[in-house]
Amino acid sequence: MKQTSLGLPLSTKRTRKREFLDAMDRVVPWRDLVALIARFAPESGRRGQQPFAVETLLRIHFMQQWFNLSDPAMEEALHDVPVFRDFAGLSNWGDALPSDSSILRFRRLLEQHKLADQILARVNELLTGQGLMLKAGTVVDATLIAAPSSTKNKDGKRDPEMHQSKKGNQWHFGMKAHIGVDADSGLVHTVRGTAGNVNDVVEGNSLLHGQEEFAFGDAGYQGVNKRPDAKAHVRWHVAMRPGLRRVLEPATNAVDALTGRIERMKASVRAKVKHPFRVIKRQFGHVKVRYRGLAKNTAQLKVLFALSNLWMVRAAVVAEVRPAAA
Structure with missing residues (x-):
């Protein structure tokens, strides 16, 4: 496998994955959804692995849905696919990447607090406010x-x-x-x-x-x-x-x-x-x-x-x- 310069991809081609993620990045109401989830997220400062930012894990969770990836497959994709790391905000050299267990814990957090219902409701509230529903x-x-x-x-x-x-x-x-x-x-x-x-x-x-x-x-x-x-x-x-x-x-x-x-x-x-x-x-x-x-x-x-x-x-x-x- 060819090496990249400082861990950055050499290709500048606008792939279908990148076009899709750019389009969704513009329409997902990240700030509202992060605020919805953040109050339930574990606080930093505990021993062991520090929790990743809520927005990072939410972006990874959404990529799982868009590309039909299991937790282990999502972890591997973050290592293998630079555009996925970029979308998650983990493109800096030396950034730690979430393990499949971190991805699993975030999904269980959403399930435990029934946040999927609130995500759907919040998205629809915003679309209704824009006259689309x-x-x-x-x-x-x-x-x-x-x-x-x-x-x-x-x-x-x-x-x-x-x-x-x-x-x-x-x-x-x-x-x-x-x-x-x-x-x-x-x-x-x-x-x-x-x-x-x-x-x-x-x-x-x-x-x-x-x-x-x-x-x-x-x-x-x-x-x-x-x-x-x-x-x-x-x-x-x-x-x-x-x-x-x-x-x-x-x-x-x-x-x-x-x-x-x-x-x-x-x-x-x-x-x-x-x-x-x-x-x-x-x-x-x-x-x-x-x-x-x-x-x-x-x-x-x-x-x-x-x-x-x-x-x-x-x-x-x-x-x-x-x-x-x-």
């Missing part, structure tokens, strides 16, 4: 996230909190990510995680923030307005069941033709809920759960969807804050 309507949907089905582990069992479910003619094992998104912008405001066998309609009303006047869902949400937790002020627009829609005769029946147009209009609104799923699965590579248990994986999903919101509006957002001082 309205509250008139919500679109709901769910997607399956696969979990390892093998029993070749130290317990000899599959994760008991995951479950198999059937979609079409295929069986899947894992969890479901249920989301409620803003009907205008497609930004996620509510995230819930359940076992894979939980019907979508069960979580439908829990995905509403309470201020919307109308909500949209696919045919899996039929009957959502009749459930005990239904909100009286919300008007649901749920897709017709596919079997009923197939028997429509729009060419010969005016009512059927009007029904078909209404269904297409509802589908055009529902399409916005697919965008956040595409971002976390295709852009961030999150197609399989990383941890055991619903709580840890749901916390990760909330951070992922907060970051997906920022990614989706990156061209429109002008960050009002600058990175906090270490």
Whole structure:
């Protein structure tokens, strides 16, 4: 391997990783999120390894989500990839790099204090303040996230909190990510995680923030307005069941033709809920759960969807804050 000068990379090429990280650096509200977490962080002055700055660990945690890296893989990437060190603020010659255990402790800190919920809420508060998220309507949907089905582990069992479910003619094992998104912008405001066998309609009303006047869902949400937790002020627009829609005769029946147009209009609104799923699965590579248990994986999903919101509006957002001082 060729040596670098004073530990600095010789290449000046603007790689896709660097372009991506530069874009996210401009839109993530670092100062607000650091202030949110700092009150729970361990204080310096104790014996042993000194804690790293909250912003450094938060940047590393976000890189894990963006590039789908485990704790050990993230530690190795910090040693191997100069742009990752630059983004974390660890590019100076001789800077100590966090170990995988430091990265793990930070994630557990977020889980312990339920900070993933607050990160999503704070990001959405800022986006709402910039006029990018309205509250008139919500679109709901769910997607399956696969979990390892093998029993070749130290317990000899599959994760008991995951479950198999059937979609079409295929069986899947894992969890479901249920989301409620803003009907205008497609930004996620509510995230819930359940076992894979939980019907979508069960979580439908829990995905509403309470201020919307109308909500949209696919045919899996039929009957959502009749459930005990239904909100009286919300008007649901749920897709017709596919079997009923197939028997429509729009060419010969005016009512059927009007029904078909209404269904297409509802589908055009529902399409916005697919965008956040595409971002976390295709852009961030999150197609399989990383941890055991619903709580840890749901916390990760909330951070992922907060970051997906920022990614989706990156061209429109002008960050009002600058990175906090270490």
